[in-house]
Amino acid sequence: MASGFCEDCSRLLEEFNFHLRKVCREFERKIKPIFRELCECTCFSVSPESSYLRRKRRKRSLSLNDEELQLHEEESLQTLSRLSASEDIELQKTAAMFYLQLSHHLNSPLPDALLEPVMNLLLSSDLDVQKTISLSLVNLLVKNNVCRASVVEMGMLVPLLDLIRSGDSSAQSHSCACVCLLASSESNREAVMLEGVKPLLALAKSYDPREQQVASWALLLLTHSDWSRRLLGDAGGFPVLVLLLQGSDSEVQFYSCSALCNISSARELHRKLLSIGSHFLLKSLLTLASSSVQKNSMQACRCLQTLSQNDLIQEQLMELDCVLPLQPLLKTSSAEWRESAVTLLSALTSHTPNKAVLVSEGLLEEVGQLLLHPTCSSVIITHSCRIITDLSSCSEGQQAVMEARCLSGLLGALLSPSLTDDTLIHLTSCLQNLMTQHPLQSELSVMITSEHVSRLVKLSGRSQNPQLSYNSAAVISRLEMTGETLQLLKPHYVAMLEYLSVLLQNKDLKFQQLGLVTISNLKTDGDFSSLLSGGEVEDQLRTVHDQTEETRRLLQTIQPLSPSPVHPLQPPHQWLR
Template sequence: MASGFCENCSRLLKDVAVHLRRVCREFGQKISDVFRELSQCTCIRNTPDRSFPRRKTTLHLLHDHETQLLNQESLQTLSRLAASEKPDLQMTAAVYYLHLSHNLTSPLPDAFMEPILALLFSSDLDVQKTISLSLVNLLVKNNVCKELAIEMGILIPILELFQSGDPTAQCHSCACVAMLASSESNRDALMVDGIIPLLVLARSYDPPVQQSAAWALLHLTQSDWSMRILCQAGTIPVLVLLLQSSDSEVQFYSCTALCNIAAVQEHHPKLLSIGGNYLLKSLVTLMSSSVQKNSAQACRCLQNLSKNVLIQEQLMELDCVLPLKTLLKTSTPVWTKSALTLLSALSSHPPNNEALLNEGVLDVMGHLLHHHCSSSVIITHSSKIITNLSSSCMGQQAVMETQCLSGLLGALVSPALSDETLMLVTSCLHNLMTWDPLKSKLSETVTSEQVSGLVKLSEQTGNLQLSYNCAVIISKLEMTGEIIQLLRPHYITMSEYLLVFLKNKDVKFQHLGIVTIFNLKKDGDFSTLLANSELEVQLWKVHAQTEETRRLLLMIQPISPSCLNP
């Protein structure tokens, strides 16, 4: 996968960076005083290496310029401090790295990674916590090459910190694993020894530890291979249990990880093998969360699972429609789209439709069409849902009582919609107009601007099917006085596209042209325009061809249909 992060992950990493900066701020404020005192302390003189100049122990930390922070003298000093057996000297180097990680704006030179590795192997837990926090900060800011860190063997002491029993150390180590896992080339190495310790920490009762472990597991689900290993190692039950966490971030990480797993259909049996529909119940409950990002993520996970008809039926039994309707009313388009996509899948299964209609789904669709008339995704799914739900008399009546018709007509004049979306809108309108009450309702509802939009789309030759759909809608308009007034300004344009239809070799276009002309001739003005026009000449040509075809068929005495279908 690409090394870039999606919008959610970028936001999460920024949150972590803010948290780390907050943790480091106190160090940053005190660091000058601390090292000024360290430089005066006599214990520094007790280093076994007598060539170690005392003045270097300050490491020039009073300077913030990166060329001074990262010069060769600093590297030599850090290496000696890290190799010392004295915890206080090791801590000097660890705090230096903490200061460095907080202020560095350029990549850390590869040579400076060696002291970090040595400090991670320290026997002093405080040193390990400080240097691991520094490493997290460097990884978050992309100051360290993740691949190089793995090659150096940095994963070994990081994974050992899992077993330290110290919540702070475990948080730091989980964060390191999560950041290292964000590089696809590192995931294989992380899988070997990292999964079981992560699963143990995910069950921790300490919220920060649980959060860090869930975050690390999430990153490991971004590769098909590592995802498969995770599933084999028993990660799914752990992630499902984390959905019940009292921490909203843990819920989000675990739900996102499950969403990634659910996107691969081969994992569905394991996801659904937990008894009593436990996963589905947990996700439906999470959809009702007051934390909307969690609601939306649960919806996406259910959407990935809903390709199975049996699962759709189970979701309907679990009353999933109410939280979906709540999501549809949010002001965040990406969450609205998640709910619409799942509803579209549910409405494609006819046995679900009565329940969806009873829940007032079409009323919500009408509202969405009026408030998101420029969103292709929302209009696309809304059109599909309306088409699916209007297949019954109950659904057609519901369309009559909602804003669906006016919303679909309004979408026709939106300049932001693609031809593909307009195809779905016009197909939906065409389908609705096969029912006489809806045809009358549409004829009463359509506006001058919408008629102009239909005519404009009917005359385009780049997309014949879209042109056909729009012309069908026009042909079905009831020629009332109001409709005639709306159509009259467009008679010349309509004559032009009707001429194209009559010349088309496809019989359905010819038939549509004839039906439309028959309807328009109810207005004397159009009859006058038609007289002696090229359109009328072409109409007689089609008539003559049809008569010739009929005469030829009579000559050969075509086989009776009953002979073809005994």
């Protein structure tokens, strides 16, 4: 938090303070003997309060030297206590300014005793004193110079909350910051929430954008725990936050949307959010998703994505034609904007009743264009793969995938050298899934080039990443083994035998079966059979055969065997003939 003084002013004030102290000390040295003699005479007896005010004006123990603030704790406490308790506003300001300077220079914990005068200053009738001391307290809390529990125990929360209602934007900003910092301590959270929510909600309803900013920022900081979110809901905070989404101030929109995003992470609160009538929350978020302010649009998409885990909310979003405002975001030049929109849309496609509608609204065409974009990111590829996988499972989706250039986009992404293994797993899994659907299998088999084959063979050899290896090998195994396809695979037979050997040695049956299927598909090619004969892979096939025979023998000892309609598979050794 800024003190309100620039570096030059701070330096000049320190110099002024130094010279003033020097003059005061010299003046004190000269008049002290005179006053001592006068005080001994009954003619000049003074009341305790007059003596107290005179001593306050000397301010001997409130000193800053050129290097650091020197605290003489006992003297400082006595002086600060008297200054802060005085009815003289100027003396209170002196004490508040001392704490402000202290908050900037102090690098060690402030003794609790020196925190006590802060309470008196917070209760001052002068707003400037309150603003200065609340700013000092913010600085001390930020630097952990004071114990947060002690601040609450001393009763400072009440005057801080009163400052929120002051109408002064600086005072409100400082007090809200203090409240939020105090709430960040788990031991204080209950006390702060119980006493602080209602004043913050009242401030949030203000027509002043500055006050709304302060309140929405404070409410956001109070939505980071399950307990505080529930309490905020019980206090009627959810409708207030939703109303703030429709305000004219972009910062207020961002803070309130971020708070709602935190709240929506708790699924048990979804019912309360939805109780705000006529889909008001979802309409407001969809409107904000179309905002020209990027961070607000992205945050609205994140909030909708979190809410879309609820099936009822998914149905309501579809009723509101949610794809319409999201489609323009997929075409923007900003990768972050496109990522937030496609992430939300991938969440919607996972819900089976939505699939036919999303296909009819042209979502696959948008995804195909996304994948062909020159700056297609890993996030976009991952969620595009999820959308294509989900929508291709319906009959309308298969044709739309081919017409929307999704296959070209997927194969183009496959050749990207910068993708992480996680992204490649999603990509190869999507291709593998499409290969199980006949029209798409035929189309992909025709579109595959030598570059794609090289990439898939290389990924199939990633033994350190079994899932990626399996997915890539599965795509190869499902290619239609035409003459053209065999010509593409032929240069890679040696490398393929290496990863086939790894698959056959895997104890997981699905890996072994994938190796067997691939060998079965390629055995018609004489060149492949020649390389296979007498090699390590052939020995492993015999091992698999022996294990299969042993399993079959053991099964025959178990009586009675239930009849099976499935014909036994041809034993692996027959493939070598």
